[in-house]
Amino acid sequence: MHRYFFLLLQHLGLSAILLATLYGAGVPQIPFFLGSGLGMASLSQTTDPLLRVAIIGAGAGGSSSAFWIARAIKNSNLTISVDLLEQSAFIGGRSFSINQSVSVPFSVELGAHLFEDGHKNMWRASMEFNLPVSRIDAMDQTLHFWNGVNFVRKSPSFWPIVDLLLHHGHPSLALGTTYKRAEQVAARFAEVYQPNFPTWDAPGELVARLGLLDLLISNTSDYFVRTGASQSVVNDIVLPLLGGYTDVPAHALQSLFRMSSSSFYQIPGGTRRIFERFVDLSPASLFLNTTVKSIEHVAGTPRWRVNTTSSSREYDAVILAAPFHQANITTPESLFAKVPLVSYKTVHVTVLVTRSPDVNTTFLADPSHSQDGRFSSISYWRQTAGRWVIRINSQSPLSDDWLSRALNRYDQVEAVFRQKWEHPLQVPTVDLPPIRLEEGFYYLNGFESVVSSMETQIMASFNLVNLLLRDSFGVDVCGSSPTRNHNIPAQRYFVAGWDC
Numbered sequence: 001m002h003r004y005f006f007l008l009l010q011h012l013g014l015s016a017i018l019l020a021t022l023y024g025a026g027v028p029q030i031p032f033f034l035g036s037g038l039g040m041a042s043l044s045q046t047t048d049p050l051l052r053v054a055i056i057g058a059g060a061g062g063s064s065s066a067f068w069i070a071r072a073i074k075n076s077n078l079t080i081s082v083d084l085l086e087q088s089a090f091i092g093g094r095s096f097s098i099n100q101s102v103s104v105p106f107s108v109e110l111g112a113h114l115f116e117d118g119h120k121n122m123w124r125a126s127m128e129f130n131l132p133v134s135r136i137d138a139m140d141q142t143l144h145f146w147n148g149v150n151f152v153r154k155s156p157s158f159w160p161i162v163d164l165l166l167h168h169g170h171p172s173l174a175l176g177t178t179y180k181r182a183e184q185v186a187a188r189f190a191e192v193y194q195p196n197f198p199t200w201d202a203p204g205e206l207v208a209r210l211g212l213l214d215l216l217i218s219n220t221s222d223y224f225v226r227t228g229a230s231q232s233v234v235n236d237i238v239l240p241l242l243g244g245y246t247d248v249p250a251h252a253l254q255s256l257f258r259m260s261s262s263s264f265y266q267i268p269g270g271t272r273r274i275f276e277r278f279v280d281l282s283p284a285s286l287f288l289n290t291t292v293k294s295i296e297h298v299a300g301t302p303r304w305r306v307n308t309t310s311s312s313r314e315y316d317a318v319i320l321a322a323p324f325h326q327a328n329i330t331t332p333e334s335l336f337a338k339v340p341l342v343s344y345k346t347v348h349v350t351v352l353v354t355r356s357p358d359v360n361t362t363f364l365a366d367p368s369h370s371q372d373g374r375f376s377s378i379s380y381w382r383q384t385a386g387r388w389v390i391r392i393n394s395q396s397p398l399s400d401d402w403l404s405r406a407l408n409r410y411d412q413v414e415a416v417f418r419q420k421w422e423h424p425l426q427v428p429t430v431d432l433p434p435i436r437l438e439e440g441f442y443y444l445n446g447f448e449s450v451v452s453s454m455e456t457q458i459m460a461s462f463n464l465v466n467l468l469l470r471d472s473f474g475v476d477v478c479g480s481s482p483t484r485n486h487n488i489p490a491q492r493y494f495v496a497g498w499d500c
Helices: 002-011 016-025 060-076 120-128 161-168 170-193 203-209 220-226 231-241 252-259 273-280 361-365 367-373 400-406 445-449 454-472
Strands: 051-056 080-085 097-100 106-109 143-146 151-154 264-266 284-287 292-297 304-308 312-315 317-320 344-354 375-382 388-394 413-424 436-438 441-443
Touching: 051 060, 051 304, 051 312, 060 080, 060 273, 060 454, 106 344, 120 273, 120 454, 170 252, 170 454, 203 445, 220 231, 220 252, 304 317, 317 454, 361 400, 400 413, 441 454, 445 454
Parallel strands: 051 080, 051 317, 080 284, 317 441
Antiparallel strands: 097 106, 143 151, 143 375, 292 304, 304 312, 344 388, 344 413, 375 388, 436 441
């Protein structure tokens, strides 16, 4: 804390004698500082607060980072300003929706939007922000996934054990053991919500602490076969039901993390509303449509200069909440060398609003059509007033002609929406970056190589902000020092950061 007060006085031009006098006598209380909320002011140099932070990326991780900083300001009366820089025109990252009103008004989700029973941050946010929650199977009793050969019916629970036994016999019993392992994964991650759970300096440190390292280094398919499932069960049921985005199976930790839920939920009007509220309730000044070109050291100081396409500004700390190598941001070589290269896969999402979900299975099963529109899954569910939403994940864009042949009743389609995303390939690995790349520079998205979900990004951002606050002020989000116990026993409904 003294370090930043010293820099503040220097910036204000006070004499060396006054600096020495004030620094030796102790630091006075700085008044509370509140940013401009969703203000869109230009990035100009102004009188520094005690700590100036830049967050790059306004997805689940970046928006929740701003929110956790807001909680810290409230709990410890800190003086922090935050600039939230986002290259797109919206908050939410891969959580993106469109409110269509072609026929019956409802929200069409084009990205991440489902959360599960055990996702406590998502649930707590929806309750605190008075947002409605819809259970996905309240709209339809089944989801349907196309595995390249035929449709696989998926009940709202990931584990339709009766169907597995009827169709695949005794080898499917091995999945019961895997289900227990999935429950163990969920229980281990639930420990992070508890009071006094220590911070971690790298994603791999957390995985090892939770006893899940064996899953991080195992391929999903190999893991299931090794635990007793037949290869046909894995290929025909498990992998399709995971709704994978690529032909490369993820590591087993990501897969088991997704298997533990019995139900899935979303926020009507768009799940990204949670992330918009995170920003709205934070001190962050939001700058949409702002592309960061480079980040560099400020010579002779511990500060960082963030250069965008239109301006430049200096910060005491930078949180990069975007993929390091894919963000196309020029950084010092010392940072670049600490972040392993992660491969990404382009996924094209096509969503149709239709009065008939009838698809042409003969066309879809014909391998000659794969070059025109190779896809990994098709799912559909009933909305309201006889409308269905069909969502197709594919490796290349799907033309109107392809869609007209894939659907038997294309004349019933009322709207088509398209979106392209980049998803990380979560291959088995132990090569993970640290969170604190250098003094004042924190990297959030390394956690996506461990588990990629909206919930875990919020969880990881809470940990990152705690690291930043302890480096800067010696406190955490809840206002406690790292050496002082919260004295709160483990509780079933406790959520660290919300309940402190």
